[in-house]
Amino acid sequence: MAEDSFLTDDFLRQLINVGEVDILVGLPTHNNAKTVGSVVRAIQSGILNGFPRERAVIINVDGGSRDGTPDLVTGVSIDDMRPASNLYALRTLHSITTKYGNSPASGVAFRTILAAAELLRAKACVMLSPESTNIKPEWLSKLLRPIYREGFDLVTPTYQRHKFEGLLITNLLYPMTRALYGKNIYEAYAPEFGFSGRLGTQFLGQDVWTDGTDGAGVELRFTLAAITGKFPICQSFLGEKVHIERSSADLVPALRQTAGTLFAALDRDFTVWSAVAGCEPVPTNGTDQEVLLEPLRVNRKRLREMFSSGVAELESVFQSILSPTTLAELQRISRLGEDECRYSAELWVRTVYEFAASYQKSVISRDHIIQALAPLFRGRAFTFLTEHRNASAGEVENSIEKLCLEFERSKPYLLEIWKPRE
Amino acid sequence: MRDMIISELTQALHDIARSFAHFLPRFIVMLILALLGFVIAYVARAVLRSVLGLIKFDKLSEKAGASQLLSKAALPSATEVLSRFVFWVAWLGFILLGISVLGILGLQDEIARFFLFLPRLFVALFILFVGLLAASFFSRAALLAAVNANIPSPKVLSLAVRSIIIVFVLSVVFEELGLAEQTMLVAFGIAFGGLMFGLAIAFGIGGRDLARRLLEKQVVRGKKQENEDELSPL
Numbered sequence: 001m002a003e004d005s006f007l008t009d010d011f012l013r014q015l016i017n018v019g020e021v022d023i024l025v026g027l028p029t030h031n032n033a034k035t036v037g038s039v040v041r042a043i044q045s046g047i048l049n050g051f052p053r054e055r056a057v058i059i060n061v062d063g064g065s066r067d068g069t070p071d072l073v074t075g076v077s078i079d080d081m082r083p084a085s086n087l088y089a090l091r092t093l094h095s096i097t098t099k100y101g102n103s104p105a106s107g108v109a110f111r112t113i114l115a116a117a118e119l120l121r122a123k124a125c126v127m128l129s130p131e132s133t134n135i136k137p138e139w140l141s142k143l144l145r146p147i148y149r150e151g152f153d154l155v156t157p158t159y160q161r162h163k164f165e166g167l168l169i170t171n172l173l174y175p176m177t178r179a180l181y182g183k184n185i186y187e188a189y190a191p192e193f194g195f196s197g198r199l200g201t202q203f204l205g206q207d208v209w210t211d212g213t214d215g216a217g218v219e220l221r222f223t224l225a226a227i228t229g230k231f232p233i234c235q236s237f238l239g240e241k242v243h244i245e246r247s248s249a250d251l252v253p254a255l256r257q258t259a260g261t262l263f264a265a266l267d268r269d270f271t272v273w274s275a276v277a278g279c280e281p282v283p284t285n286g287t288d289q290e291v292l293l294e295p296l297r298v299n300r301k302r303l304r305e306m307f308s309s310g311v312a313e314l315e316s317v318f319q320s321i322l323s324p325t326t327l328a329e330l331q332r333i334s335r336l337g338e339d340e341c342r343y344s345a346e347l348w349v350r351t352v353y354e355f356a357a358s359y360q361k362s363v364i365s366r367d368h369i370i371q372a373l374a375p376l377f378r379g380r381a382f383t384f385l386t387e388h389r390n391a392s393a394g395e396v397e398n399s400i401e402k403l404c405l406e407f408e409r410s411k412p413y414l415l416e417i418w419k420p421r422e
Numbered sequence: 423m424r425d426m427i428i429s430e431l432t433q434a435l436h437d438i439a440r441s442f443a444h445f446l447p448r449f450i451v452m453l454i455l456a457l458l459g460f461v462i463a464y465v466a467r468a469v470l471r472s473v474l475g476l477i478k479f480d481k482l483s484e485k486a487g488a489s490q491l492l493s494k495a496a497l498p499s500a501t502e503v504l505s506r507f508v509f510w511v512a513w514l515g516f517i518l519l520g521i522s523v524l525g526i527l528g529l530q531d532e533i534a535r536f537f538l539f540l541p542r543l544f545v546a547l548f549i550l551f552v553g554l555l556a557a558s559f560f561s562r563a564a565l566l567a568a569v570n571a572n573i574p575s576p577k578v579l580s581l582a583v584r585s586i587i588i589v590f591v592l593s594v595v596f597e598e599l600g601l602a603e604q605t606m607l608v609a610f611g612i613a614f615g616g617l618m619f620g621l622a623i624a625f626g627i628g629g630r631d632l633a634r635r636l637l638e639k640q641v642v643r644g645k646k647q648e649n650e651d652e653l654s655p656l
Contacts, residue, residue: 168655189656252570254655306572313569313576317562363481365559371566377655 006108007115011098015119018094022054023047023144024122024197028109029060032130033067039130040076040095046140047093051148057094059116061109064102069130073097107208107215110222114204122197124148127219129191134242142236142285143194153231155194156223156282158186159241160290163388163396164298166241167381168251170400172352173220173258179407180266180414181227182276186235186289189220189258199231216253217261224265228272237286251374259352260370263359274415279408291393303382304341308334310375317372321358323417326350334379343376343383345406351376352407353414361419445524452520459516467509474501488554511540546598553591557584582621589613 007015025043029036040058047056060073074095100108110127117125124147126140146152169187177188203225209215226233266273311318311334318327326347333341352373359369388396474480483489483500497503518533561584568576593610597603 165654166656251655258656309572310569313565317566364562368562368566371570374570 007112008098011096011112011116012119014096014098015116018057018096018120020055021057021094021120022123023051023056023148024113024117024120024125025056025058025140026110026113026117026125026127027058027060027073027130028063028104028106028113028127029065029069029073029130030063030104031065031067031069033065033069033072035133036069036072036130037076039128039132039135040073042135042137043128043140044076044093046137049137050141050144053091054148055091057096057120057122059113060095060097061112062097062099063104063109064099070097070099105215107218110215110218111204111209114200117197117200118204122200124194124196125200126194127192132192132242134240135192136239139192139238142238143192146234146236146285147194147196150234151232152234153196153199154223154226154233156185156187156233156235157190157192157238158235158284158286158289159237160239160292161241162292162294162296163391163393164296164385167384168254168258168377171348171380171384171403172377173262175400175404175407176262176352177224178279178404179411180273180276181224181269182273182279183227183233184279184281185223185227185233188223189217189261191219192238193219193223194236195222195226196231199226199229202229202231217257220258220261221265224262224269228269233282235282235284235288237284237289251377252371255370255373255377256367259355259373260359260366263356263370264366266356267360270418274418279404291396293393298385300382300385301338303378303385304338307343307375307379307382308341310378314372314375317364317368320363321369321372322351322354326354330376330379341379341382342387343379345403346410348380348383349403349406349410350413353410354417356414357417357419448524451523452517455520455523456513456517459513459519462516463509463512466512467505470508471501471505474504479504482555483551488551511543515540542598542600546595549598550591550595553587553594557587557591560584560587582617586614586617589617 025047027036027039027043032039043058047054058073060070062070074097076095098112100112113125113127116122124144126143128135128139143155143157146155169189173189174186178184203222206225208218208221208225223233311330315327315331318330322330329347330351333343333347336342355369355373358364359366363369384399388399391399479501480489480499483492488500492498492500492503498506515537518536522530522533561580564583565576565580567573568579573579589610593606596606
């Protein structure tokens with residue numbers, strides 16, 4: 001087996017002790033001591049409540065924590081839960097941990113969990129993020145039940161979000177994935193999702209582990225693999241997604257994980273997405289998603305300034321990536337004042353498609369192409385924030401829907417500029 | 423006396439005829455080598471042009487920034503320049519080989535030196551190309567990083583990175599060619615030292631305000647600034 005080469009002997013021994021399971025909970029960690037305890041308790045409570053008769057295991061894959069995270073995972077006893085919940089598991093709930101390195105690498109962690117799931121013949125698996133501080137026990141049922149009971153192979157989450165949260169998802173990843181792959185999946189790149197052992201084994205055998213990216217955006221690749229493999233997919237509404245503190249410097253890594261992964265997948269999946277027309281809805285348990293409208297102070301001025309200076313400073317880079325018409329239009333709007341500057345949906349879609357085509361042709365270093373998208377995304381974010389400052393939830397949803405349709409409408413343009421495979 | 427003159431003249435004529443008879447076949451061989459060299463060089467140019475076209479050498483050269491340099495100097499594309507260079511080097515090599523067949527004393531040493539120089543020339547050209555590629559890559563990386571980190575004057579930073587790499591590459595190229603090694607070493611030392619000194623002064627004097635702002639930002643953590651950090655992109 002392929003996994004023999006990277007699973008440690010100690011981890012294999014632990015897996016042998018566990019034996020076959022029905023439910024597997026994957027928990028990748030790295031210095032999450034502050035939150036991991038409550039996450040493990042929520043998992044245990046979720047299993048006691050939703051799957052008391054099933055054989056279950058929590059697998060913690062740690063990227064070299066120095067704050068004792070793995071000890072906290074294995075130290076939380078299920079007995080602590082019982083008096084409070086008055087529930088009893090009829091099977092032993094195992095909790096095991098392994099370390100894969102000294103720095104976090106989501107690809108390695110996910111691969112380890114997939115390999116463990118295959119060895120333990122897990123029927124349904126769920127990946128949870130230790131950073132989700134508001135994780136609820138019912139999340140497990142919501143992500144696992146459609147797989148365990150209803151025959152789905154992938155369950156992606158939908159969340160309650162503020163209208164300005166996750167702009168990279170709403171303005172790029174969701175509309176582009178939907179337009180090209182023809183599936184209405186809101187969160188194709190999510191830290192929490194459920195999947196079947198069948199899908200996990202199929203993905204484990206794919207050649208995605210040795211491309212030198214350290215598995216950046218592996219969750220998105222997994223979703224795309226489920227779509228292209230025609231596995232049954234559904235969505236479950238989980239509730240509020242707690243904001244994780246990020247600095248502005250996180251935008252480029254976020255672009256690598258989303259836009260970079262998607263652009264790379266487009267090259268591989270050309271035969272699939274080039275033949276897709278329209279969009280199929282994906283069954284959703286609960287509401288599609290909820291939009292919060294509470295006031296939020298955002299420095300739009302800074303976004304516009306970074307957009308304008310980025311367009312001016314990176315002209316030589318954009319000349320390699322964008323068509324002269326698109327670049328000229330970007331330069332025009334970047335010189336406009338705060339009140340007039342609008343990065344329209346049409347121009348944004350054309351920009352993203354030209355970036356995707358340039359990425360495929362590798363006109364310059366692929367990573368540089370992704371980095372060059374950051375100032376333009378700030379411009380689009382500025383426009384989105386400005387246009388929806390006082391918008392209602394319905395208006396925001398309509399606007400995102402229009403953007404999705406624009407991505408669909410412009411798909412022939414992407415096919416036109418796409419380099420045919422030699 | 424008359425007989426002696428006639429005899430000397432006859433001897434001289436014989437010598438000339440012998441020399442000519444000795445030289446003519448060598449000259450013919452030289453012409454054949456030159457002609458053969460032309461054909462081989464021509465074929466080599468055509469083959470190289472096709473290979474470079476296949477591997478999209480022009481694109482690579484564009485990425486390296488070599489194409490821009492060539493167009494500024496009103497030269498053709500990188501593929502064309504390299505093909506022509508190989509053609510002339512190959513043909514010149516055959517011509518020099520032909521000349522060496524003539525057996526002209528003194529020239530042979532120069533020709534041997536030329537052939538010994540050729541590998542160094544190719545290595546130097548390779549270093550130059552890779553160096554330009556690296557300069558282009560790292561200057562672009564610096565530009566993008568500076569723009570995304572909102573650092574002032576990103577183009578200056580990018581240009582500084584490019585200049586440092588190009589100066590370093592040129593010094594290595596000249597050393598490889600064995601041209602003015604000492605001069606280049608000293609020039610590189612002065613240029614590099616000057617640049618670093620200049621940067622140190624520039625950051626020391628010009629960056630005082632920036633340093634103060636950074637320190638204030640780190641030390642004085644009062645009310646949270648309103649900025650895009652409050653928005654999660656994912």
